[in-house]
Amino acid sequence: MPDRPLRADARRNREKVLRAARDAFAESGYDVPLDEIAARAGVGPGTVYRHFPAKEALFQAVVTARIEDLIGDARARATAVDPGGAFFGFLARVAQEATAKRDLPDAIAIAGSLQDSLYAALDVLLRRAQEAGAVRADVGTRELIALFKGMVVGIRGGPAGAANEALRDRIVAVITDGLRPPRAADAGTAASNS
């Protein structure tokens, strides 16, 4: 079945739907009603379903671009001369995205095969930073993902005003310092590792 070219108006509407969905999801998360997305796009709900078989497919389409961007960023940073800076820069970038995009946790959770690519890229970034001695050795990708997810949720907890940019930066500072190698002297937290 050769995908025959879309009609001009159909193509236009598809773009409008994608744009509206991106904004709506970012604003209200995955739970935003599909009718509202349609309304924002200036089309009927039926039109949305002509282009996407289900709501989740639409979300996937919206989120894929963002995740791919994240993956690309992670891969680019993976070759930086300063692995520690690259790693923590990526962390700060994720935190920054979380401030405006309310759907980032869902995006990370749902994104199907891209999830593996993202995790793999993160893994490289993490290992290189650890080998350079910039990140503590007792955290793996699992822990990192959990920390990212928690950080994102914690950041977007309060109102979306300008005041919580400062809050975001302090949270990033705490997690950043916590990810650094522990001081040689005190082994209070770092118990035996497996």
Added chain:
Amino acid sequence: MPDRPLRADARRNREKVLRAARDAFAESGYDVPLDEIAARAGVGPGTVYRHFPAKEALFQAVVTARIEDLIGDARARATAVDPGGAFFGFLARVAQEATAKRDLPDAIAIAGSLQDSLYAALDVLLRRAQEAGAVRADVGTRELIALFKGMVVGIRGGPAGAANEALRDRIVAVITDGLRPPRAADAGTAASNS
């Protein structure tokens, strides 16, 4: 309106509903259908509404005990001889609760007037630890709440198996170390970057 004593069976059913609600909320979060709570309790939905005017009231009733317990713990720790240990011990306790209780974030978010008490107790705990030099000075109660919430969400991300107790401990270690005062040498932790 003197609350006249409840009939024996009513009292029994009220307890059954509370127990079922506690389990159901802990297992599936606030979104668990009220019908399922009623079914677990072995009563009809109507019976639930005889005792609680709305679902949220039931949730409040369930959560109040837990929050009050947390507040009591925080207050007790506030007078400990080791403010730092008390603070981080409380943090570990919250993390531990998060492992089993899926509704902790909602609990913290919803609990009405108790929220203020909890925040106040947390504030005391935090300030004392900061004055003792055990916790960095640039975090406030706001940041702490956000970190707690994020930590809880991050911890309960994966499957509820036994394997993620290790994951939980590592996350707690990261946040704990991140909350410690920064090393004297490098003060600028999370500056702005590209």
Added chain:
DNA sequence: TGATAACCGGGGCGCTCGTTCCGTATAGTG
């Protein structure tokens, strides 16, 4: 034990939201 008031169960209402269907409008074509 019988009268009375409190209580129980579950069927049902109203609302939200994802999804589908069909009559109508329009882009593309000879």
Added chain:
DNA sequence: CACTATACGGAACGAGCGCCCCGGTTATCA
């Protein structure tokens, strides 16, 4: 300009869920 495939819009359907109501049941007390 007419004709057809394609797309549009929105009304309608069905499922899930919070909440309410009423006929039947049960505890309590004289």
